[in-house]
Each structure stands twice: as C-alpha cells, then as structure tokens.
Amino acid sequence: MEDSPSHDELIEWFSAVALRQDRRAFESLFNHFAPKIKRYLLRQGAPEHHAEELAQETMVQIWRKAHQYDPAKAVPGAWVYRVARNLRIDRLRRQRFYEVDLDQVAEQADEAQDHDRATDQIDGEQIRARVAALPPEQREIVNLAYFEGLSQSEIGARLGLPLGTVKSRLRLAFGKLRKALGEEV
Amino acid sequence: MSIRHHPDDATLVAYGAGSVNEGFSLLLAAHLERCPRCRRRVTETEVLGGELLETLEDSPLSGGGFDAVWARVCTEEQSPAPAAAPSQTTTPPTTDGLPSVLAAHLPGGLEDVRWRTLAPGIKQHVLRDVDSGNGSIRLLAIAPGTTIPQHGHGGSELTLVLKGSFMDQIGRFQAGDVADVDVGIHHQPVADTSETCICLIATDERLRFSDSLSRMLQPFFGI
Ligand SMILES: [Zn+2]
Numbered sequence: 001m002e003d004s005p006s007h008d009e010l011i012e013w014f015s016a017v018a019l020r021q022d023r024r025a026f027e028s029l030f031n032h033f034a035p036k037i038k039r040y041l042l043r044q045g046a047p048e049h050h051a052e053e054l055a056q057e058t059m060v061q062i063w064r065k066a067h068q069y070d071p072a073k074a075v076p077g078a079w080v081y082r083v084a085r086n087l088r089i090d091r092l093r094r095q096r097f098y099e100v101d102l103d104q105v106a107e108q109a110d111e112a113q114d115h116d117r118a119t120d121q122i123d124g125e126q127i128r129a130r131v132a133a134l135p136p137e138q139r140e141i142v143n144l145a146y147f148e149g150l151s152q153s154e155i156g157a158r159l160g161l162p163l164g165t166v167k168s169r170l171r172l173a174f175g176k177l178r179k180a181l182g183e184e185v
Numbered sequence: 186m187s188i189r190h191h192p193d194d195a196t197l198v199a200y201g202a203g204s205v206n207e208g209f210s211l212l213l214a215a216h217l218e219r220c221p222r223c224r225r226r227v228t229e230t231e232v233l234g235g236e237l238l239e240t241l242e243d244s245p246l247s248g249g250g251f252d253a254v255w256a257r258v259c260t261e262e263q264s265p266a267p268a269a270a271p272s273q274t275t276t277p278p279t280t281d282g283l284p285s286v287l288a289a290h291l292p293g294g295l296e297d298v299r300w301r302t303l304a305p306g307i308k309q310h311v312l313r314d315v316d317s318g319n320g321s322i323r324l325l326a327i328a329p330g331t332t333i334p335q336h337g338h339g340g341s342e343l344t345l346v347l348k349g350s351f352m353d354q355i356g357r358f359q360a361g362d363v364a365d366v367d368v369g370i371h372h373q374p375v376a377d378t379s380e381t382c383i384c385l386i387a388t389d390e391r392l393r394f395s396d397s398l399s400r401m402l403q404p405f406f407g408i
Pocket residue numbers: 188190191192216220222223224
C-alpha cells in the first residue's frame with residue numbers, strides 16, 4: 001500500500017484546485033480518493049459500471065465545490081466523505097438528504113465559538129488508531145451503517161439483535177472516537 | 186433558546202452515516218438548525234466517515250480514469266465556472282419560526298396546514314412529499330391536556346417539538362427538543378400547557394398501538 005498523503009498535503013491540493021484550478025493537484029486528489037470512493041459505492045450495492053461512473057461524478061463535484069472547502073472548518077477526508085455520501089443517497093437510494101447550511105446557521109446565530117472545530121486540533125492518526133481498536137462487534141455495526149447504508153432497525157434485523165443493542169454499540173464506538181477528538185464524552 | 190433533549194448519539198451517527206431515511210434526515214436537519222451541540226457531533230460523525238473511507242481498499246478505476254473526469258471538468262468549464270456553483274443546502278429564511286428545511290414543505294406555515302382529525306384533540310398532517318420508505322413523517326397537533334394513545338415502536342421514532350410542549354415519562358419537551366424513542370418503549374405524551382402542542386414525528390417502521398381502542402386508530406396512523 002502506498003503512503004497516504006498527509007493532512008497538510010491534502011489541504012494544499014484542495015487550495016490549489018480551489019484557487020488556481022490546478023490540474024496536477026486535482027489529479028493527486030483523484031489518485032487518492034477516487035478508488036476509495038469507488039469501493040465505497042460498491043459496498044453500498046452499486047454495480048461495477050455504476051460505481052465507476054458515480055466515483056467519477058463525485059470527483060467532478062469535488063472539483064466544482066472545491067472553492068467551498070474551508071480548511072478551518074472541515075477535515076479534507078470528512079469533506080470528501082460528505083460529497084460521496086450525499087451523491088450516493090441521491091443516486092443509489094434516490095432520496096433527498098437534508099442538511100443544514102453550516103455557514104448560514106453560524107451567521108444567523110452568531111455562534112462563533114460553536115464553529116466546527118479547526119482542523120489543526122484533529123489528530124487523524126489517533127482517530128485511525130481508535131477506529132482500528134474498536135471491538136469487532138462495534139466495528140461491524142459501524143461498517144453496516146456507513147458502508148451498507150443500513151438503518152439501525154435494519155442492522156438489528158440483519159444481525160438478529162435488539163434495536164437497543166445496536167444503538168448502544170454505535171454509541172460506544174462513537175464515544176471512543178470522540179475521546180480521540182478531545183471531547184469530554 | 187435552550188434545548189434540553191437531543192437525539193441519541195447513535196441516531197446522530199446514523200445520520201452522519203447517511204443510513205437514515207429521508208424523513209429522519211428532514212427532522213434531524215430541523216433540529217440541527219437550532220442546535221450547535223448536535224451540529225458539532227454530526228461534524229464528528231463525518232470525520233469518522235472520512236477515516237472509515239481511508240480504511241477501504243482501493244478499487245482502481247478502469248478505462249480513462251482521471252482523463253475521463255478531466256474531460257468532463259473541462260467541458261463544464263465553458264459554462265458555469267466552478268466558483269459560481271450554488272450550494273445545495275441554501276435555505277430560505279423562515280417567517281414564523283419554523284425550521285427552514287421544514288418551511289419548504291409547508292408553504293403557508295403552521296397556520297395553513299390542512300389537518301385531519303384522528304381522535305378527539307388529535308389532528309395530523311402527513312408530509313407525503315417526503316419519501317420515508319416503510320416509515321412516515323407527519324405533523325401532529327395535540328390539544329391541551331390530550332394524551333397520545335400508548336404505542337410501542339417496531340423501529341425508531343423521532344419527535345421534534347415545533348410549538349407548545351408535551352410531557353412524558355422521560356420529561357418535558359419544548360420547542361426544539363427531540364424525543365428519541367425506540368422499540369419496547371411505551372410512552373404516552375400529554376400536551377401539558379394551555380397551548381396546542383405541534384410536533385413533527387418521523388418513524389422508520391409502522392407504529393404499533395398497544396390497547397384495543399388505540400388499535401382502531403392504527404389505520405389512520407399507520408399510513
Ligand atoms: Zn441537539
């Protein structure tokens with residue numbers, strides 16, 4: 001496996017795309033993210049050719065929206081994930097996904113201190129380690145939610161678990177991640 | 186504005202994972218508009234999503250790969266420049282304090298809702314233009330002092346208070362609060378002030394009413 005680009009590298013590439021429409025930076029983003037996005041779409045049940053097409057489209061959207069990316073507010077990987085997730089819901093599930101325009105809300109309410117955390121506080125290594133260290137039964141449910149798009153009730157039905165158990169495992173897994181983010185849980 | 190009751194963390198994770206139905210996402214977005222605490226948590230669920238994406242193995246793109254994408258980007262370049270692309274999430278300002286994601290579904294506001302009476306003191310309006318799969322999303326207007334029939338849940342149910350307040354075994358819920366209830370929980374909310382309580386309720390499965398009188402209401406609730 002080749003080395004993942006660092007957080008700073010990713011931010012550099014994003015800025016180059018946003019500010020200068022830099023082709024090489026975009027190609028670097030493509031090389032890193034497109035194959036993962038394609039795998040994500042395959043896991044969500046897209047047939048091969050559709051996954052390919054949607055992965056391409058996700059990259060086109062990333063290009064188009066790059067100017068909206070604000071490194072002070074979002075981690076690059078999380079931002080890419082959102083674009084992929086939203087396109088997946090729109091195209092594979094053919095449903096709308098309602099989101100809040102964070103900029104607008106923040107302006108309206110003038111909650112400067114509640115702004116989404118600055119990325120320099122996020123330690124990707126730590127989060128990755130926490131994700132890797134999740135007990136298998138928690139990891140399984142996290143994967144079913146994120147990668148198979150199953151609702152909590154569907155996860156319960158799939159694994160033969162009560163809804164309450166599904167919820168508490170998700171809660172526990174998330175709590176561990178939040179500690180890596182330095183939150184008081 | 187003080188929000189006291191929030192969705193369960195597990196529900197926020199499901200939202201960030203994109204595994205909730207359309208009705209849930211609408212209700213949660215309506216809460217998030219008012220709730221910085223939960224917005225931050227959702228951001229964290231997306232950080233988790235980003236990290237999970239990194240754990241996936243590569244599925245190399247066949248064919249043109251980057252060239253195909255670059256060609257598309259270049260053709261789009263002719264017309265609208267990337268910087269001019271509108272945000273998907275732009276929301277209109279609201280008039281009567283309705284969350285803006287919801288206002289889009291209620292052009293006339295709460296005053297203009299076409300209610301249908303379900304039982305004495307209980308009226309509902311189903312948001313039919315929201316695709317909730319096996320579940321549903323509806324507005325419920327509960328007259329002062331009225332109790333919603335006891336019901337259990339086949340799946341999850343989220344209730345967002347829009348106006349007024351209600352009380353159940355867990356506590357008192359006011360505008361902006363979310364009650365996040367799941368299977369096996371039997372709850373009996375009662376509108377506890379002199380004001381009609383208006384709630385938004387989303388489910389991912391049909392509701393189950395537990396006593397026979399309530400079962401007569403089933404056909405109306407279980408749309
Ligand atoms: Zn909240």
